[in-house]
Amino acid sequence: MDTPATPNKAPWPQRQPHLFLLLAALLWALIYQALDPTAEALVALLPVERTSHLGGALQFFFYDTPKVLLLLIGVVFVMGMVNSYFTPERTRVLLAGRSEGLANVMAASLGIVTPFCSCSAVPLFIGFVQAGIPLGVTFSFLISAPMVNEVALALLFGLFGWKIAALYLSLGLSIAILAGWTIGRLRMEAHLEDWVREMPRFQASVDADTLTLTDRIDAGRNSVREIVGKVWPYILVGIAVGAGIHGWVPQDFLVQIMGKDAPWWSVILAVLIGVPMYTNAAGVIPIVQALLAKGAALGTVLAFMMSVIALSLPEAIILRKVLKVRLIATFFGIVATGIVLVGIIFNTLV
Template sequence: MTALAHRWTREHPQLLLILGAALWLALYRTLIPASEALVALLPVARDSHLGSALQFFFYDTPKVLLLLTGIVFVMGMVNSYFTPERTRALLAGRAAGVANVMAASLGVVTPFCSCSAVPLFIGFVQAGVPLGVTFSFLIAAPMVNEVALTLLLALFGWKIALLYLSLGLTIAIVAGWIIGRLRLEAYLEDWVRELPPAQVLSDDGTVHLQDRIEAGINNVRDVVGRVWPYIVAGIAIGAAIHGYVPQDFMASIMGADRWWSVPLAVLMGIPMYTNAAGVIPIVQALLAKGAALGTALAFMMSVIALSLPEMVILRKVLKPRLIATFIAVVASGILVVGYVFNAVL
């Protein structure tokens, strides 16, 4: 079976793509009614606590997972155009400003995993990418990722997803620009500054369509395989909140008229390390119970962009003062986003 699929990918990549897309669409069309029918079959009243929790769970889990599989596959193919080496070559030697915008945007499409944040950081700095520009990349890459965007799209709709995308990019661009202006190069660890400059090569190996399809499949196996338990757990908790927490309960803690709720949400988010996958379904449920959108967005961004484990890894290349500046600048950006949203909406 796998051998057959393998040969197919080699010989008819376009056909495989079209077939795959059709199959995905057919599945998406049938899964939603199927999950509704399944809940209707269960011996619980639909308007009971358990009934509304089950409905949320069975309705959202297949929808989210299917959307995620599709988007992660496409992103895997897109990622294959933007290797870290090529991104670095695009950014090396550019002045701040435009380069910050480029770096943040490239952060969205370049494959990124927090376990290689440090080698990537060093690679950029070594090749002469300015520090502030490197930070724009490093802030955008984890914060605006396909998993977060898919969940926002599935649970909140495209407007909120787009809002999150543009705000995340804005924070990354502005924060990187400020860090660049502060001229903190002296606060890189000494061994990083002593590394010999890297020569910038961009590999121009031709990549065929079938290789990109394989990259997409690998991305699905890798990303969906890693995050699905978090998503299911997150939706389960969200479902429990939907079913059992009284309406408007969250308004008293996370409502827009509580000025301290935004900084509290940011502070609570820093030590939490339940990636986007787990936190977004919970936030969606809280929102339904009266939490303010700005506060909820601030919480999400803080969980995703400022994580304690990542700081511990970054400490190996940054001196404490640079880490503190990084946290302060990004946290301020998130605070502004939270307050602006609570005020406007």
């Protein structure tokens, strides 16, 4: 007599999602605590002096590479679960029909917890216009989403502490809100491409949320696979550049052009250098860490970081599909001016 086949059991993370999350958090914490001694041990195994330029650069690279990757994996996993509540459709619903001012604040705040970057600018812009969201509110979201995102905040918190992370959060939100509001006051809807302005409007709606905790864990794992899989080369390049700055660039040179006593236009120079660059928070923050360690002024460095993340030439090329040149130039000019003012004011006060 044949024995009935036993149905395959689901993997244990799906059967016990709470236990999976607890064990994953404990493992993450244990690995994180072991990073510094492991980096020092690796340098000690090599035929280099720990106090030499090469030794310092290698220790920086061996320590920061797994640290940044570990922070990124943890944050992207958690935010992947959170982002399952904030789909593009739901974001449009939350913003549609709101008055300007409040809507700018809401849009900038939503940008923190939504996984969109400048690469998503065109489809998001089209969706927002179709939902009837004002132009300035849309720009508040598009500024905040890449610049004040969970990856940037988590890495800043892990590398510099909560005060720097909170400062970056407040400055970034202020720029996103005020720049979006300013663009809205200029009434530049005529500078949308004709095909965008002529699109039919739709009433956005959201289906009932039926995702389980297991579904959200799967969303977090998928986010890690997708996001970390894309950005890890930027991380390695950024940390390698940071290691080179940390090990070899003379401190006096950086202090002269980016230090607290540098001329006021050093902030403008930092922003002009940052705009042509194309990277993300994961790639630029290790460079920021190395610059600060060499004595660069915090306001100048944060202005550089904001310009790299929030403005880029590839983003301008992408947005050209939906915006006319004058509106793109206005957008870049207002955001760049806000970043420069934030850097100058912060350097003056601190």
